[in-house]
Amino acid sequence: MFYQPELETMPREELEKLQLDRLKKLVKRVYERIPFYKESFDKAGVKPEDIQSLEDLQKFPFTTKQDLRDAYPFKMFAVGRDEVARIHCSSGTTGTATVVGYTKNDLDVWGDCFARFLYAADCDENAAIQVAYGYGLFTGGLGAHQGGENAGCTVLPMSTGNTKRQARLMHDFEVDCLCCTPSYALNIADVAIEMGYNPAEEFKVHAGILGAEPCSEAMRKDIETKLGIQVFDIYGLSEVMGPGVACECEKQNGLHVCEDHFLVEVVDPRTLQPVPDGEWGEVVFTTLSKECSPLIRYRTRDISRIITGECECGRTFRRMDRIAGRTDDMMIIRGVNVFPSQIEEEIVSFPEIAAQYQIILTTKGTLDHVELLVETVPDFPFDEVRRLEQLKKDLQKALKDNLQVAVDVKIVEPKTIERSEGKAVRIVDLREGLH
Amino acid sequence: MISQLTVFLENEEGRLASAVRTIADANINMQALFLADTSDFGILRIFCDTPQKACDALTESGFRARLIDVVCVRVDNKPGELANLMDYLNDNNINVEYAHCFISGDYAFDVLKVNDASLDVKLAAAGFDVCKPEDVYVTD
Structure with a gap:
């Protein structure tokens, strides 16, 4: 199902014309209205008139997270305060929060972007969606909420927490689609099963639009099996808009970028030069239609690639691959680059081990030491020490073989690892000299 | 068992x-x-x-x-009782995962974890006093 078929299936040539038209206006507008861009364009020796084709954007400077922090709170707004309808902030766990404003129209565009993927998940005005992202300054809750309203769905604004109630209402209200983080979806599924439900059979829910944190293929399968749903990986970040910048369609082969509103580039994070389609690099977005907080070439720090070729679903928007990691989540352990997603892939390949895990980095002597806390699944025969030791050894070997890093596996009691009600804390870095 | x-x-x-x-x-x-x-x-x-x-x-x-x-065998609380039991297991090539013993009343109880679901029957046939749950604890 398409929500806006004329846009989602627009022929490429027409789409690129639309993009160029919007890009020209955007560059002119930010140059005139946002002092940061005037300064940065002048410094790079570029003028708004230099945009004659989409490729010309490559001559323009990047915008970084630090630039947004420096603009705290409102220096990046391109409209007057009277036009700002809402403000969201990034989590800001490290450093100053980044502030993003939305006009009424921005919110409507955002809702439409999200609604496209509700339709892709077969959810229209007849569907009920349960929004279990946190509501507040974080964009997840209200983004999904607005998407549901634009799509005409019945919206259940649960926010996070009270997980038993989430499971009960999902059952009682015959929810069709769950919107939350993957780790919370798994938590809800586990709690529902603990409560005695068989969600895969007894719940009507058929889709999950899950995002805001990475989800490995194996974790996705786990969620899909337990809840009996199809999981759609949705992507977005508050600086660019929020969830809905890109999302999977029913084919689950890459995330369609809403290219009528966002220009996507992939660059080599070291040289900052664009890489050919199909190659991995850092994802860079330019917002084509945002009124309040427009961005030119924003470096997301997310690692992905453009998937070449057309999608069978009929959408002409190009697809990006699922996020392989973040340039700043990347751990450098004894000189080796390691992404949490790589560790997760290994963990989920062991059916004896539960999906929750935590990585603890410390310094032993002068070397980095990695400890991985895992739990066994409830029916693991832990009575025999030999079985536990063997499991530990096997997992350590798998990690060593695949990551080239020695990891000390520790099997812990159930519920030692905090269950997620939002973004799970997967890495605790206690290494000396890093803070 | x-x-x-x-x-x-x-x-x-x-x-x-x-x-x-x-x-x-x-x-x-x-x-x-x-x-x-x-x-x-x-x-x-x-x-x-x-x-x-x-x-x-x-x-x-x-x-x-x-x-x-687990299998629990009741023996007299005197020298050689456990050794007899182990000899039987050894002679019959039965591998023990772990074992422990405790004394209750006049008897010793030898507990064995083995991967052989029929061991209690075999032991009883060989003349050992294999315990039932109620011999050891108050059952549910």
Whole structure:
């Protein structure tokens, strides 16, 4: 199902014309209205008139997270305060929060972007969606909420927490689609099963639009099996808009970028030069239609690639691959680059081990030491020490073989690892000299 | 076969205390307790009254606990009884995963974990006094 078929299936040539038209206006507008861009364009020796084709954007400077922090709170707004309808902030766990404003129209565009993927998940005005992202300054809750309203769905604004109630209402209200983080979806599924439900059979829910944190293929399968749903990986970040910048369609082969509103580039994070389609690099977005907080070439720090070729679903928007990691989540352990997603892939390949895990980095002597806390699944025969030791050894070997890093596996009691009600804390870095 | 209550414990301060306190609070009496320890976890093995109730109480308190079937042989409390039992197992090529013994009343109880579901029948046929659950604890 398409929500806006004329846009989602627009022929490429027409789409690129639309993009160029919007890009020209955007560059002119930010140059005139946002002092940061005037300064940065002048410094790079570029003028708004230099945009004659989409490729010309490559001559323009990047915008970084630090630039947004420096603009705290409102220096990046391109409209007057009277036009700002809402403000969201990034989590800001490290450093100053980044502030993003939305006009009424921005919110409507955002809702439409999200609604496209509700339709892709077969959810229209007849569907009920349960929004279990946190509501507040974080964009997840209200983004999904607005998407549901634009799509005409019945919206259940649960926010996070009270997980038993989430499971009960999902059952009682015959929810069709769950919107939350993957780790919370798994938590809800586990709690529902603990409560005695068989969600895969007894719940009507058929889709999950899950995002805001990475989800490995194996974790996705786990969620899909337990809840009996199809999981759609949705992507977005508050600086660019929020969830809905890109999302999977029913084919689950890459995330369609809403290219009528966002220009996507992939660059080599070291040289900052664009890489050919199909190659991995850092994802860079330019917002084509945002009124309040427009961005030119924003470096997301997310690692992905453009998937070449057309999608069978009929959408002409190009697809990006699922996020392989973040340039700043990347751990450098004894000189080796390691992404949490790589560790997760290994963990989920062991059916004896539960999906929750935590990585603890410390310094032993002068070397980095990695400890991985895992739990066994409830029916693991832990009575025999030999079985536990063997499991530990096997997992350590798998990690060593695949990551080239020695990891000390520790099997812990159930519920030692905090269950997620939002973004799970997967890495605790206690290494000396890093803070 | 009798039920042994097995609990997975992290090597953390207070975990053993907390586990036995949970059983005490459920007003359940223990006959024997054994702790196998490794560098980062311990396996607690318990014989107690109403083992299912004890297992449920521990699970509800967040412990990973389960009941394991083990063979228990009652022997006289005198030299050579355990050696006789082990000789039989050795002669019959029966591999022992782990074993422990405790004394209750006038008897000694030899507990065996083996991967042979029919061992209790074989032992009884060989003349050993294989215990039933009610010989060791109050059943659920």
